[in-house]
Every structure is written in structure tokens, then in C-alpha cells.
Amino acid sequence: MSSPTLGEQPSPAASEPVVPAPAPAVAAIVTTGSQWSDAEFTLRALAAQDYPRLAVLVLCDAEGEQGLRVRELLPTAAVADPVSFRRSRGRGRQRGRMGAVNNRGASLVRGADYLLFLSDRVALASDAISILVDDAENVPGRIVGVAGPKLLDASDGLTLRDLGGTADRLGVRIPVAGQDELDQEQHDEARDLFVAPTEAMLVREDIFRIVGGFDPALEGDGAVVDLCWRIQLSGARVRVVPSATGTVQSDAAPAAHGPSARQHEHRARLRTMAKCYGWVHLLPAVMLAAVLAAGEVVLAALRGRFAQASDVALAWLWNARHLGGTFALRGAAKRYRRVRDADLRRLQQGGSVRVADWFRYRLSPEGGLAARTTIDESILGTWRRNAHRTVWVVWLGVLGLIAFGSRHLLTGGVGAYGQFAHFPDAGTMLGAYLDGWRDSGVGAAGIGPPAMGLLGLAGAVLLGGVGLLRNIAIWGLVLAGPVGMWRLCATDSSEDGPSRNGRLVALVLYAVCPLPYNALAAGRWDVLLAYGTAPAIVLLTSRLVGTSAARPPRDGSRRGTAARLASLALLLAVVAAFEPFIVVLAAAAGVALALVELVRRAPRREPLGAPVAGLLRVAVAVALAAVAHLLWLFEFGSLRAFLEVSLGGRTSSTPLSLGELLRFQTGPLGDLPLSWGLLAAAAVPLLVGSGGRLWLAVRGWLVALAGFAFAWVIVAGWADQLVSSATPELSLAEVSLAFGAVGLCWAAAAGPATLATADSDAPPRIRSAMVLLSGIAVGAMVLPTAWASIDGDWSAPSFDHRVPLGLVDDRDVGPDYRVLWLGAPEVLPLRGSDLGVEGLAMGMSVRGYPDIRHSWATPQAPGDERLANAVRVGLAGDTLRLGRLLGSFGVRYVVVVERSGPSYTDGWDRPVSAAVSEALASQIDLRPLAADPSVQVFRNEAWWSSRSQFSRPIPVGFAADPVDLVVSDLTDGIGVLTDYRSATSQFGPVGAGTVLVADSYDPGWRLHIDNADNAGAAAVEPAPALGWAMRFDPPQAGQAELRFERSAVVSNRIAAQVLIWLALIWVAIGQPTPLADRLAALMKRSTR
Structure with a gap:
């Protein structure tokens, strides 16, 4: 090979005979398709070349019919089966990508000075290789890394098909020859360009090795732009020599599988920019590409071109998944970089050629008229051309109607009204199912509603x-x-x-x-x-x-x-x-x-x-x-x-x-x-x-x-x-x-x-x-x-009662208490039980506003019926001491709900009767509180905490008859165990005296007391009290924990129910589903 330097070579001695240097060795690498006629078109042209040192390597099915025909037509040619041919279930033999196939061919060549990459659709003139090599060897200036010929249409020999081109800052290839432009020798001057012809180019072998060859993940024009860009970064030149000519046949039918050519183009542009630009030029280019991609996706979707929108989006996803490999190639490019980005920009076109062309066409008289008069250029016409797009129109209309009608609820959130209760944290919801204790009503032992287990599990899956x-x-x-x-x-x-x-x-x-x-x-x-x-x-x-x-x-x-x-x-x-x-x-x-x-x-x-x-x-x-x-x-x-x-x-x-x-x-x-x-x-x-x-x-x-x-x-x-x-x-x-x-x-x-x-x-x-x-x-x-x-809200309340009723919520601070809710079932913020009094329902929540745990029907305990009887007595006007009756249940507030939302928002009015309002107002131990007109709030002046300790003795059979409560004042009870951890665990100091717990009696409760003088802890078992609740008589004062221990029966029921559900799930989804197949296919498509 001639020297790549520019200095003068010493003249041989006059006495020595002049021995001409041998011509550089050229290896032509031909990639073939499925049609033999195309390969024959290319190989016959190679056989007619006048270049003396030419070797031919054909990449095809070496053991198949194509391999035999190649050997018959060109006996000196080598035939190899590229590694990129692969078996695919149900698809037979598939071609690999252009970059990988050409790299495979280059790896099989030894001793060549130049590599000639040819598509099987190209036939070079007999002197084309000689002209290309002569230009690459003898042109003054920097060494030539790539040289390409002028390609004409094989059908007429006059239409320019490829003459190389330039690229914009985003890597979009811009051909020199226009579409269907005739060859009138207007481009016959050899010159430096940014990109060589895709289907025929002569590459210097040592430069090819330095830059690492083609990117094996790229295809078509994108692979060539990427290679030419990197070769120029190494200091070599890319030239087009129009005196070397060839002809190219019409394009074959595209492959029916894999990502589209458009998606390959978008992939290549992003990957090439990420590898070749320095950081100063890369960040603005990527930002511009992201903005244009987002605009293209939106515009394509509006025009009904969902394949185009999908290709752009999947190209970005593909690059994101291959970011590690891209950065590795970027590091390799940094090692052989010899040219700055600013020096290469003279061969590039500024801005985005795709955007410029779009605006140029729209602003032209021809393009503007077409945009205004041709229905196929309008968004509506694009939808009409395809019946499937009608489906998308209707779906978008349906979703738009739902979103538009729900816009205030979507932006402001759905309030906690009716059955749309607030959700506590996932652990609390799981505990409501697994702990073995339900705190709805006056509490009861047993497994919780399965709905709470499902919601808690879903909350855990969503990471809380x-x-x-x-x-x-x-x-x-x-x-x-x-x-x-x-x-x-x-x-x-x-x-x-x-x-x-x-x-x-x-x-x-x-x-x-x-x-x-x-x-x-x-x-x-x-x-x-x-x-x-x-x-x-x-x-x-x-x-x-x-x-x-x-x-x-x-x-x-x-x-x-x-x-x-x-x-x-x-x-x-x-x-x-x-x-x-x-x-x-x-x-x-x-x-x-x-x-x-x-x-x-x-x-x-x-x-x-x-x-x-x-x-x-x-x-x-x-x-x-x-x-x-x-x-x-x-x-x-x-x-x-x-x-x-x-x-x-x-x-x-x-x-x-x-x-x-x-x-x-x-x-x-x-x-x-x-x-x-x-x-x-x-x-x-x-x-x-x-x-x-x-x-x-x-x-x-x-x-x-x-x-x-x-x-x-x-x-x-x-x-x-x-x-x-x-x-x-x-x-x-x-x-x-x-x-x-x-x-x-x-x-x-x-x-x-x-x-x-x-x-x-x-x-x-x-x-x-x-x-x-x-x-x-x-x-x-x-x-x-x-x-x-x-x-914008379907007449739903924009607000709920949590703000107007903030006074009944202590934010889990202070003694334990309950809130009694009365009203029509459809306006209560929890699941109520029928009182049988003027259509009213009743429910109870713990420590303020109810959440989703209070939304399910649960078994009625004896205390629930006693509470309902007490409320009926009070509403009937048979007592003026309803507060004392409710105090034994830990009820601190009574809330009468008369509207589904506050007075200043939409809602349903369900006022209670005047008799009910008068009965509650006449109670001497229920003090009305100022509140929103949609609710009536009463504070129980006879309330004592549902975990209260009394210094005076409480008889064992006290309040077996509710009359005892009416004539007794228990407000001297001191709230204990105020550190509320969960429904089954409360902490706090206790002293000497009886502790009354206003929860349904169950032997699973224990009061564990730590003694400061003794390392051990006393566990006090409950005794029945008030005819339905519990009492504990601690033997000593100290730090205490009231804890519920789930019984073996409840544990076995929970385990059995979980096993039943797991069996159903295993049988139902234990085999592949069409949805899973579609998701797998989509992921496979995005990773190709």
C-alpha cells in the first residue's frame, strides 16, 4: 500500500531499475438476499472488473443452493455463512443486521488493504474499483478512509440513485441527488462528503479496524452514517468519486418481521449522536431530538399514524435499554478521536433537515394548497382512510368524555364521602385482616373482612x-x-x-x-x-x-x-x-x-x-x-x-x-x-x-x-x-x-x-x-x-366532612374514644346498621373520622345491640341522660349527618326529622357544638375513655342493668394506655385500680405490666364488665401494654382461607395468557 503521508518520496538511483509498487489488495464483501437474480447481477459485474488484485467474499447460505451457484459463476470467490444468520421458531432463517453481517465478512478477510462493501443489488462498472482505489491513494491531503461511486438506476442508466450525502446535526442523512434526478454530469466532480453511498463503498482496512467497524446493532443508512462519522473522527476523509459508476436495481420487498426501517433510523440517529458528539454538542442535540420526537409522536397520533408514533417511542426505549453499550462505544471513540466536532460541522447541515423540509413544503404554494384542499393531508382524512382508526376515534372520544366530566375530581381528588372512605396505610389494612380483632362497632375477635386483606396486599404491592x-x-x-x-x-x-x-x-x-x-x-x-x-x-x-x-x-x-x-x-x-x-x-x-x-x-x-x-x-x-x-x-x-x-x-x-x-x-x-x-x-x-x-x-x-x-x-x-x-x-x-x-x-x-x-x-x-x-x-x-x-364533577361533592368535622379527630393523641354517627345510610361516611327509627342508621368509628376499615358489614356483638338499644331509648325521649349510656361505650362525640357533603358543595340532602333533633338537643349531657349546617355535632359531657382507670372500686356486676349507668357518674375515670399503636396494641402507664376497657369481652386480651423493682412482667387476664365489656385489676403499677393475642382457631381460619385463595389463583393463572404473550412480544420488539 502506498504511504499515507504527504511528504516527498526520495527518487531511486538512476542506476537502479524502477520496479512499480504492487496495487493495493481489495476484498469485495458481497451480502446477498433471498433472490439469486440479484446476487448474479452483482457477481457478473465483479467478474468483469479490470482491477488486478481483487478477491471476492460472498456472504450467503454456504451449504445451500446459493453457495453452489456462486461457485459456478465465480470459482475464485470465497463463500461463507455469516454468523448473523440464525434460526427462529416458526420463521425459518432470518438475516442479521447490516452492521453485524459486514463485520463478519471483514473478520474473515486477511491481507487486504481495502474492503469493498457491496449490496447484491449493485453492479459496478468494469473500471469502478480501479478509479476508487486510484483516488483514495493519490488524492492530496489527509488520507481517505471511505470512497464511494456514483450509483445510477439499472433500469435506464440515467436516474441518480445514490451519490452520497451529508447529515444534519441529528444524524439525518441528506442525499446529494434529489429524488428521480437525472444524471447530466452536474455532480461529476470528486469531493469530500459526510456520508458515502450506502450500498457500495470502499473502506480503508486499517481505518476500519481502528474505529471498530460497523455498529452491529444498526441497519441500513443509519449504519453507514455512523461508520462514516466515526471514520472522520479518526482523521480520515470520506469522498465520493462520480467517475466510478455503478447501477442499482429497484429495492426488494422489506422483511415482514422485526422493527420497521423507520424505527431503525431513529435508533441509529440517537445512538450515533451519543457515541460521536462531545458533551458540549451532545446535550443540546439530545434535547432538540427529544423535543422533536415528542412532537412527532403527538402529531402522528393525532393524524392516526400510530405505527409512526410507536416507532419513534420504541426507538428511544431501545436506546435507553442499550445505554451501557452506547457509553462503552463512546469511550472507544474518544480514544481514536483526532478531529473536533466543530471541524466536522462544515460538512454537516445545521438544524434539523426534517423540520426544515416540512416547513418548506407547508409554506410553498404547492404544499399549502395541498394541505388546505386535500383531505388525505388533513387529520380527519387520515382517520377516514383506515377503518381501524375509527376505533381509536371512538375510544378517544369515550375517554375524553370521562376525563372532561371528571376533571375537577381528577385534579382535586375524590373526597371521603359515602363509600369512598379514606385508606389508611397498607400495614393497618393488612392488620385489620390478620390481627384477629375487628375494631368496628364495639370490637370483636375473629378474622377480618377479606376485602381488607386484599386492599392491604394491593397497597403493599404498590409500595405503600x-x-x-x-x-x-x-x-x-x-x-x-x-x-x-x-x-x-x-x-x-x-x-x-x-x-x-x-x-x-x-x-x-x-x-x-x-x-x-x-x-x-x-x-x-x-x-x-x-x-x-x-x-x-x-x-x-x-x-x-x-x-x-x-x-x-x-x-x-x-x-x-x-x-x-x-x-x-x-x-x-x-x-x-x-x-x-x-x-x-x-x-x-x-x-x-x-x-x-x-x-x-x-x-x-x-x-x-x-x-x-x-x-x-x-x-x-x-x-x-x-x-x-x-x-x-x-x-x-x-x-x-x-x-x-x-x-x-x-x-x-x-x-x-x-x-x-x-x-x-x-x-x-x-x-x-x-x-x-x-x-x-x-x-x-x-x-x-x-x-x-x-x-x-x-x-x-x-x-x-x-x-x-x-x-x-x-x-x-x-x-x-x-x-x-x-x-x-x-x-x-x-x-x-x-x-x-x-x-x-x-x-x-x-x-x-x-x-x-x-x-x-x-x-x-x-x-x-x-x-x-x-x-x-x-x-x-x-x-x-x-x-x-x-x-366537571358529575354533581359529586367537591369536599367531604373531614374539614368541618376536624374537631372530632384527635390525630391519635390523648385517651382513646369513639364517635357515634347517625343519619340516613346513603350519607353516612361508614357502614351503618339499621336502627329501625325513622330510617336512621348508626355506626361507630375510633378516634375520629372513619376510614375504609369501617365500611364492611361485620358480625354483631352483644355490645352492639346494647349500644343500639341505648340510642333508641335516647331518640324516643325516654331518658335525658343519653350521654351516660353512651359514655360506657367510650363515645365522646355524636355526629348527625344530614347531607352527603358540606353545605358549600354539591351533595344529597337527607335531613333527620325534627323529633330526632329535639330528642338529641334535650339531653342534658350532650352539648351541641358549632359546626357546618350539613351536620349536627354533640360533645358527650359524661364521656369517659374506653380505656379508663378508676381509683374507687367498681363492683364486679356493675352496669349489668343499663339503669346503673344512668344514675352513676363515671367521669372521674382517668384515660390510660394512651399510646395507641394499633387496634390490638396500646401502651401507657397504669396505677392501682380497676381498668375498664370498652371493647367486647374476649379472653385473648392481656394487660402486661412491667414492674420497676422486678425484671418480670405481670400478665393480667380480663374479666367481664358492664354486661359486655372487660375489666382488668392490675396487681401493681407500672408501664403497661394492652395486647390482643390471636387465638389458634382464628390463625387456622386465616391460613385456610389464604390457601383457598392461592389455589384459585394457581388454577386460574397457572398457564400463559394472551395478554402475557402480547406483552412479551412487545418487549421483544423493543429490545431488537
């Missing part, structure tokens, strides 16, 4: 983010409903099931149903839960019954059926932990679906065993869900007691009419006649449908009728005989309406497809009338909800 968990529990259900409806309508076959438009109709109708927004206004979390999960329950039930198609199991039908059965059981178990009535509704839906299938099969004389077997599977799933809560039911002692507690205490004072039920008018929404639109839309398929779609509509209607039937039975009072002490009215009726909404939307989903195929079955006028009716019905449902969204 209980605020996020609360938002998910509310807004996640609002969104889960439409998603579940979309999935439900996708389960039927394409011939008999809903069309895409039908799914969109069902989605819109379910999203604009008044039910969830009325639930938000009233703080009805049980209704939101039913709304969010009912579509999924109906979906899994229909799959078990056999009325909806399901994907075949991957490993046998038996395990697949078990997994589907366990999935329904697990879902029902989770939902039933919060609303037990959902199990009854799921069973009713299964009966409805099986009945439709039996009626459909009977006239055809098809076997009836399948729907019967499906109904049995649903029954098993319901039974398994019940078994998951069986140990919690044991805490109630009997099924009747469970029903009395779980169904009572939530009776509303405003029963609904049948018309209101059918319009879902459970709150502010649904009062307009337009709300009948859902029923009208669901009726259309019944009127004009036939075949499978008619049966789909019938299935939906029967599910809806089941939901409406339960709601009407409850509202009409026909279910009063089920339990003797509770009237399950509006609360459970609203839960039932969720299944009514699912059924109607499911039936309406068959409408578009039914109308589209009704040409031969219905007269044109009838069909046109039905189409018009359907459109009016859907619009009628949308309009009221859209109008109600204007206020």
Missing part, C-alpha cells in the same frame, strides 16, 4: 401507595366497564357476532350509561364495582356456558376448562369480598344464558347436554367463590345472620319506580326522556334480526331482564321475607342494574350487523326506519351524559 390504590379502586372501575364491554362483544363469531360498529355502539352506550356517574355523585363504590366488573363476569360466564367463542387451550381442553372456571370463581371471589350480592347476580346471568341456549337448541334437536354442563360449571364457579369466603361467613354464626347484616343497613329513603330503574335514574342523571335510548337501541336487533345475531340479542336481553328483575324485586319490597331485620332496597337494586346495562348494551351490539344484513329480510323502508331509530337512540343516550359532563 394507598392514595394511588384508592384512585385505582375508583377510576379503574370507571374505565374497566367500557373495556370489559368491548371485550364481551368480541367473543362471538364474525358471522353471528357483533361487527366492529356493533362493538363501538356497545362501548359508547355502556360508557354513557348514567349508572357510574350517579354512583360517583352518591359515593356508591359498590355500584362502581358492579359496573366495572359485570361485563367481565358475563364474559366468563358465557364462555363457560358455551354461548361465546373462546380461544382453545394450549395444553388440552381439561386444563383450559378448569382455568376458565377458576378465573370466574376468582373474579367472583374478589368482587364478593366487597359486595357479596354479586355472586347471586352471576348465578342469575348463568341461568339466563343457559336458558337461551336450551331454547335455541331444542327446535333444532341439537344436544342439550352442553348448556346444562355449562350451567353446572357456572354453579361450581359460584360455589368456589362462596367457599373462598366460607371462613368469613363462619364469623357470623349462620347464613341468616350474614344476610341480615350484609343486606341491611343500606336502605335508602328514596325508593325508585320501575321507569326510573329502566332509565338507570339512580341519581342526577337519567331523568330526561332521552335516557330511554338504551332500551330503544337494544330493541332494534329483536325487531329485524335473524339467525345468530337474533340469538345474541336475546341473550343480552335475558341477562338484562335478570338484572332488572332483581332490582325491581328489591325495590318493590318483595324480598323482605328473605331476612327479617333488613330491607334490601335501593343499594342492591343499583348493583343489579349493572347487569341490566350489560345485557342491553350487549343486545344493542348486534344492531349494526343486523341492519347491514337485513336487505333480503326486511323492506327497505323498515330497514331505513330502524337505522334512523338506532342512530337517534345512541345520540339520545350520549346527549344527557355529555351535558352533565359540563360541571
Whole structure:
């Protein structure tokens, strides 16, 4: 090889003969594709080269047909199987990336001075290699690292295809030749450029080794820009020699797998900038690239080009995942850098060429006219070109409506009103389930509600983010409903099931149903839960019954059926932990679906065993869900007691009419006649449908009728005989309406497809009338909800009672006490029990405002009934010393709630009667406190702490008769054990004298007292007191801890219940799911 230096070489002696230096050795590395005709095109041109020292290496399937043909055509060529060919399950042989393949070829070459990288679509002229080498060897100035030819179109030999180019500061390649530019010798001067032609370039071998070759992770133009940039950093030049020519064939079809070329380009630009720029130029370039990428993602999404938006985002994700390798290559580039960034900028174009071109086109007369007049250039036209984008439009509209109507609740947060209680920390919620003691009411031993265990576990999974968990529990259900409806309508076959438009109709109708927004206004979390999960329950039930198609199991039908059965059981178990009535509704839906299938099969004389077997599977799933809560039911002692507690205490004072039920008018929404639109839309398929779609509509209607039937039975009072002490009215009726909404939307989903195929079955006028009716019905449902969204909070309270009632919360400081809450069930901030007095309910919280632990129905203890009797006596006016009666329960404050929110915000008014207000005001030991008009607050002047110690003796049988409390003043009791750690552990000093604890008696409590004079500790067992509570008689004074020790029976029940749940989870999700497969595919795509 000639010397790369610029100095004069000494002349040989005149007497010595002149021996010409041998020509530099050139190794041509040809990468082939799948078509032999392309490789033959390139190899024949190489065989005709006039360069004397040329070796050829062809990278192809060396042992296959291509390898044999290469040897026949060019016997001197070497053939190698590049390592980048790899096997992929289900895809056969795949090509590796350009950088990796070329590096493999370069590693097989020995003794070459130049490497000629060629695509199999390029045929060089016979003198092209000689011209390139001559220019690289003899051009004055710095050494040439890369030299490229002029490439013309093979079809005509006149159109310029590649003549190298430059790049902007973000690494975007800018070709010298314009698109379809003709060769008129306008570019025939050899010159330095930033980038060589992609498909044919001569690279100096020693420079190639110094810079580390191609980046094996890059492809196409990005790999060439990266290599040329790094070669110039090393001090070498990149030149294009137009006198060396070649022709290139038209581009082959792109590969059908892997990331797109656009994603490869974005990957390469970011990776090249990160490697080649110094820090001074890198940071502004990356910031500019990030801004442009964000703008491109947003603009592409608005224009419906989701593939483009995804490619840009995934390119950034890919670079983030490969940041370590990029920094390693950046360190290598620093070692061979000889040129500053500022010196290279003269060969680059400033700014971003993509942005400049976009604005140049928009501001040009031609581009501006096209932007204004061509619908394909408009956002709306882009959506119209693809039917799939209509789905995105509707989904964005639905999500936008929900977000717009909930904007004040989303920004200001959902207050703690109704059932939307505050969440304590995850440990407290887990303790409410695992500690073996429930502090609701007057306390009781036993396992806690399973819902508390699920919420505590979820809070732990979220790393203690209980605020996020609360938002998910509310807004996640609002969104889960439409998603579940979309999935439900996708389960039927394409011939008999809903069309895409039908799914969109069902989605819109379910999203604009008044039910969830009325639930938000009233703080009805049980209704939101039913709304969010009912579509999924109906979906899994229909799959078990056999009325909806399901994907075949991957490993046998038996395990697949078990997994589907366990999935329904697990879902029902989770939902039933919060609303037990959902199990009854799921069973009713299964009966409805099986009945439709039996009626459909009977006239055809098809076997009836399948729907019967499906109904049995649903029954098993319901039974398994019940078994998951069986140990919690044991805490109630009997099924009747469970029903009395779980169904009572939530009776509303405003029963609904049948018309209101059918319009879902459970709150502010649904009062307009337009709300009948859902029923009208669901009726259309019944009127004009036939075949499978008619049966789909019938299935939906029967599910809806089941939901409406339960709601009407409850509202009409026909279910009063089920339990003797509770009237399950509006609360459970609203839960039932969720299944009514699912059924109607499911039936309406068959409408578009039914109308589209009704040409031969219905007269044109009838069909046109039905189409018009359907459109009016859907619009009628949308309009009221859209109008109600204007206020931004669905008429829900913007604030709760925590601020007005801050005086009843001691922030866990001071003696222990309770707060008694009275009012209508729907406005109380906790789960109350029915008092049987003018529709009032009663509940108790510990140390201030209640949280989610006080939201569940729990078994009634003897003390709870005594407390209820005391309140009834006081409200009836039979005593003026209600404070003394309540003092024995540790009640310090009595709060009467008459509105769901404070007076200065939206809410529901539920005032108590004048008789109740007068009865409370007449009590001589209840002092009224100034408070917001929405509540009445009384301070109990006869209160003594629920952990009080008395210096005077307390008789053992004291207060067995409540009359003893009325005539006795116990306010001299001193509050002890004031260091409140949890419901089962309180610390503090105690002295001599009886300690009364106003919790239900249980032998599991112990009072542990440390003696300063004795290293040991005394453990005092409780004794019954007050007819329901406990007393401790400490033998000594000292630091004490009141601690509850969970019994072995409770521990065994908790362990058994956890094992049942784990078994359900293992069977339900013990095999791969389609969602898991999709996530794995997405992650694989982003890491390529």
C-alpha cells in the first residue's frame, strides 16, 4: 500500500531499475438476499472488473443452493455463512443486521488493504474499483478512509440513485441527488462528503479496524452514517468519486418481521449522536431530538399514524435499554478521536433537515394548497382512510368524555364521602385482616373482612401507595366497564357476532350509561364495582356456558376448562369480598344464558347436554367463590345472620319506580326522556334480526331482564321475607342494574350487523326506519351524559366532612374514644346498621373520622345491640341522660349527618326529622357544638375513655342493668394506655385500680405490666364488665401494654382461607395468557 503521508518520496538511483509498487489488495464483501437474480447481477459485474488484485467474499447460505451457484459463476470467490444468520421458531432463517453481517465478512478477510462493501443489488462498472482505489491513494491531503461511486438506476442508466450525502446535526442523512434526478454530469466532480453511498463503498482496512467497524446493532443508512462519522473522527476523509459508476436495481420487498426501517433510523440517529458528539454538542442535540420526537409522536397520533408514533417511542426505549453499550462505544471513540466536532460541522447541515423540509413544503404554494384542499393531508382524512382508526376515534372520544366530566375530581381528588372512605396505610389494612380483632362497632375477635386483606396486599404491592390504590379502586372501575364491554362483544363469531360498529355502539352506550356517574355523585363504590366488573363476569360466564367463542387451550381442553372456571370463581371471589350480592347476580346471568341456549337448541334437536354442563360449571364457579369466603361467613354464626347484616343497613329513603330503574335514574342523571335510548337501541336487533345475531340479542336481553328483575324485586319490597331485620332496597337494586346495562348494551351490539344484513329480510323502508331509530337512540343516550359532563364533577361533592368535622379527630393523641354517627345510610361516611327509627342508621368509628376499615358489614356483638338499644331509648325521649349510656361505650362525640357533603358543595340532602333533633338537643349531657349546617355535632359531657382507670372500686356486676349507668357518674375515670399503636396494641402507664376497657369481652386480651423493682412482667387476664365489656385489676403499677393475642382457631381460619385463595389463583393463572404473550412480544420488539 502506498504511504499515507504527504511528504516527498526520495527518487531511486538512476542506476537502479524502477520496479512499480504492487496495487493495493481489495476484498469485495458481497451480502446477498433471498433472490439469486440479484446476487448474479452483482457477481457478473465483479467478474468483469479490470482491477488486478481483487478477491471476492460472498456472504450467503454456504451449504445451500446459493453457495453452489456462486461457485459456478465465480470459482475464485470465497463463500461463507455469516454468523448473523440464525434460526427462529416458526420463521425459518432470518438475516442479521447490516452492521453485524459486514463485520463478519471483514473478520474473515486477511491481507487486504481495502474492503469493498457491496449490496447484491449493485453492479459496478468494469473500471469502478480501479478509479476508487486510484483516488483514495493519490488524492492530496489527509488520507481517505471511505470512497464511494456514483450509483445510477439499472433500469435506464440515467436516474441518480445514490451519490452520497451529508447529515444534519441529528444524524439525518441528506442525499446529494434529489429524488428521480437525472444524471447530466452536474455532480461529476470528486469531493469530500459526510456520508458515502450506502450500498457500495470502499473502506480503508486499517481505518476500519481502528474505529471498530460497523455498529452491529444498526441497519441500513443509519449504519453507514455512523461508520462514516466515526471514520472522520479518526482523521480520515470520506469522498465520493462520480467517475466510478455503478447501477442499482429497484429495492426488494422489506422483511415482514422485526422493527420497521423507520424505527431503525431513529435508533441509529440517537445512538450515533451519543457515541460521536462531545458533551458540549451532545446535550443540546439530545434535547432538540427529544423535543422533536415528542412532537412527532403527538402529531402522528393525532393524524392516526400510530405505527409512526410507536416507532419513534420504541426507538428511544431501545436506546435507553442499550445505554451501557452506547457509553462503552463512546469511550472507544474518544480514544481514536483526532478531529473536533466543530471541524466536522462544515460538512454537516445545521438544524434539523426534517423540520426544515416540512416547513418548506407547508409554506410553498404547492404544499399549502395541498394541505388546505386535500383531505388525505388533513387529520380527519387520515382517520377516514383506515377503518381501524375509527376505533381509536371512538375510544378517544369515550375517554375524553370521562376525563372532561371528571376533571375537577381528577385534579382535586375524590373526597371521603359515602363509600369512598379514606385508606389508611397498607400495614393497618393488612392488620385489620390478620390481627384477629375487628375494631368496628364495639370490637370483636375473629378474622377480618377479606376485602381488607386484599386492599392491604394491593397497597403493599404498590409500595405503600394507598392514595394511588384508592384512585385505582375508583377510576379503574370507571374505565374497566367500557373495556370489559368491548371485550364481551368480541367473543362471538364474525358471522353471528357483533361487527366492529356493533362493538363501538356497545362501548359508547355502556360508557354513557348514567349508572357510574350517579354512583360517583352518591359515593356508591359498590355500584362502581358492579359496573366495572359485570361485563367481565358475563364474559366468563358465557364462555363457560358455551354461548361465546373462546380461544382453545394450549395444553388440552381439561386444563383450559378448569382455568376458565377458576378465573370466574376468582373474579367472583374478589368482587364478593366487597359486595357479596354479586355472586347471586352471576348465578342469575348463568341461568339466563343457559336458558337461551336450551331454547335455541331444542327446535333444532341439537344436544342439550352442553348448556346444562355449562350451567353446572357456572354453579361450581359460584360455589368456589362462596367457599373462598366460607371462613368469613363462619364469623357470623349462620347464613341468616350474614344476610341480615350484609343486606341491611343500606336502605335508602328514596325508593325508585320501575321507569326510573329502566332509565338507570339512580341519581342526577337519567331523568330526561332521552335516557330511554338504551332500551330503544337494544330493541332494534329483536325487531329485524335473524339467525345468530337474533340469538345474541336475546341473550343480552335475558341477562338484562335478570338484572332488572332483581332490582325491581328489591325495590318493590318483595324480598323482605328473605331476612327479617333488613330491607334490601335501593343499594342492591343499583348493583343489579349493572347487569341490566350489560345485557342491553350487549343486545344493542348486534344492531349494526343486523341492519347491514337485513336487505333480503326486511323492506327497505323498515330497514331505513330502524337505522334512523338506532342512530337517534345512541345520540339520545350520549346527549344527557355529555351535558352533565359540563360541571366537571358529575354533581359529586367537591369536599367531604373531614374539614368541618376536624374537631372530632384527635390525630391519635390523648385517651382513646369513639364517635357515634347517625343519619340516613346513603350519607353516612361508614357502614351503618339499621336502627329501625325513622330510617336512621348508626355506626361507630375510633378516634375520629372513619376510614375504609369501617365500611364492611361485620358480625354483631352483644355490645352492639346494647349500644343500639341505648340510642333508641335516647331518640324516643325516654331518658335525658343519653350521654351516660353512651359514655360506657367510650363515645365522646355524636355526629348527625344530614347531607352527603358540606353545605358549600354539591351533595344529597337527607335531613333527620325534627323529633330526632329535639330528642338529641334535650339531653342534658350532650352539648351541641358549632359546626357546618350539613351536620349536627354533640360533645358527650359524661364521656369517659374506653380505656379508663378508676381509683374507687367498681363492683364486679356493675352496669349489668343499663339503669346503673344512668344514675352513676363515671367521669372521674382517668384515660390510660394512651399510646395507641394499633387496634390490638396500646401502651401507657397504669396505677392501682380497676381498668375498664370498652371493647367486647374476649379472653385473648392481656394487660402486661412491667414492674420497676422486678425484671418480670405481670400478665393480667380480663374479666367481664358492664354486661359486655372487660375489666382488668392490675396487681401493681407500672408501664403497661394492652395486647390482643390471636387465638389458634382464628390463625387456622386465616391460613385456610389464604390457601383457598392461592389455589384459585394457581388454577386460574397457572398457564400463559394472551395478554402475557402480547406483552412479551412487545418487549421483544423493543429490545431488537
